[in-house]
Amino acid sequence: MDRDDTTLRVLSTSDLDGLDISLTDVVDTVEQAYRTLAAGKSDNPRKLTVKPEDGHSVSYAMLGRDGVRGVVAIKTSYKHGLHDDRARQHYYTTLTLYDDVTGLPVAMMDCSRIGSLRTPAVSALLARECAAPGATTALVIGTGTQGRLALPFLLTTLPELDRLLLSGTHPDGIAAVRAELARHxxxxxxETVTELASAARESDVIVATAGPHTPAAVEAGWLRPGATAILVGHGLAPSTLHRADRVIATSEAQMRITGTDMADSQGALPTVDLELPSAIAGVSKARTSPEQRIFAYNSGLVVTDIALGHHFAQRAAEQDLGTEVALWR
Structure with missing residues (x-):
């Protein structure tokens, strides 16, 4: 079917799973998206959130534009069953891309694989920008989707890491983390660890990816001088944020929406010292002293989803993957 303004390429989970992409390629694509945003060539408005009073579900909508790629997109995410364990939850996320040069739709795709790659890539970029000189030990907390690729991405941006620690409780998850590390x-x-406090005291970089029901909570007093603590999901106590010497975030506005569980007793969050796009663009340094304990908050920016999603859409089109749907006929 010829492409026109009535058809849309729909890319399923299996379509995207068939596309190979290296960790370096993912990191480079995400980094380019941040540089474009820092240069003022992209737009990334604050996300919209809907959550019922009982907190059983949450949904997000994120609109953005990549000015270099000339692409406009909207991402939606919906998770149901937040009070249940992960196996009983329902989660759906989609990304719809439009070509802002031709005015034609590009693709609509499942965004789960994009998120599973983008998020650990962002953590790895945060680690690269924030880690103290000579950092050698990394600790990952959690063995879910984000935990499984955290170490391979960290090694992509910080190849000098020579000791890798893992805190997790699910045997299948631990095995999956080992398998992903061995693959890349x-x-x-x-090394799997059972004493979280001891492991945290030995670590230069900590990436907390655990789920909301985790009992793990690294306290500020456990962090060594020069440590970087990166929050993706759960696993860090609020003290690591409020007692940090520097606070870095992918976006302060996003942190104030999705980071409310880290607020103090008055419901307040500290001011962010620097956002990641500015650090990557060289506007300012994330770390200004080797001894600083840095807290870094990883929240998704849709411009990174757009860049990675467009990359996948181009590869899919080259391989004639997906289904052309006459959506507007």
Whole structure:
């Protein structure tokens, strides 16, 4: 079917799973999106959130524009069953892309794989910008979707890391973390830890990816001088934010929407010292002293989803993947 303004390429989970992309390619694509945003060439408005009073579900809508790629997109996410364990939850996320040069739709796709790659890539960029000189030990908390790729991405941006620690409770998740590490870095091994406080005290970089029901909560007093603590999901106590020497975020506005569980007893969050796009663009340094304890907040910016999603859409079109749907006929 010829492409026109009535058809839309729909890319399923299996379509995207069939596309190979290297970790370096993902990091480069995400980094480019941040540089474009820092240069004022892209737009990333604050996300919209809807959550019922009992908190059983949450939904987000994010609109953005990549000025270099010439693409406009909207991402939606819906998660149901937040009070249930992960196996009983329902989660759907989609990304719809439009070509802002031709005015034609590009694709609509499942956004789960994009998120599973983009988020650990952002954590790895935060680690690269925030880690103290000579950082050698990394600790990942959690073995879910984000935990499984956290170490391979960290090694992509910080290849000098020589000790890898993992805190997790689910045997299948621990096995999955080991498998992903072996797939990307077959010569590296990960140590599982049971004493979180001791592991945190030994770590230069901590990435907390655990789910909301985790009992893990690293306290500020456990962090060594120069440590970087990156929050993706759960696993860090609010003290790591409020007692940090520097606070870095992908977006302060997004942190104030999705980071309310880290607020103090008055419901307040501290001011962010620097946003990641500015650090990547070289406007200012994330770390200004080797001894600083840095808290970094990883919240999704839709411009990174747009860049990675467009990358996938181009590859899918080259391989004639997906289904052309006459949506507007």
């Amino acid at each position: 870095f077959p010569d590296r091994e990960v």
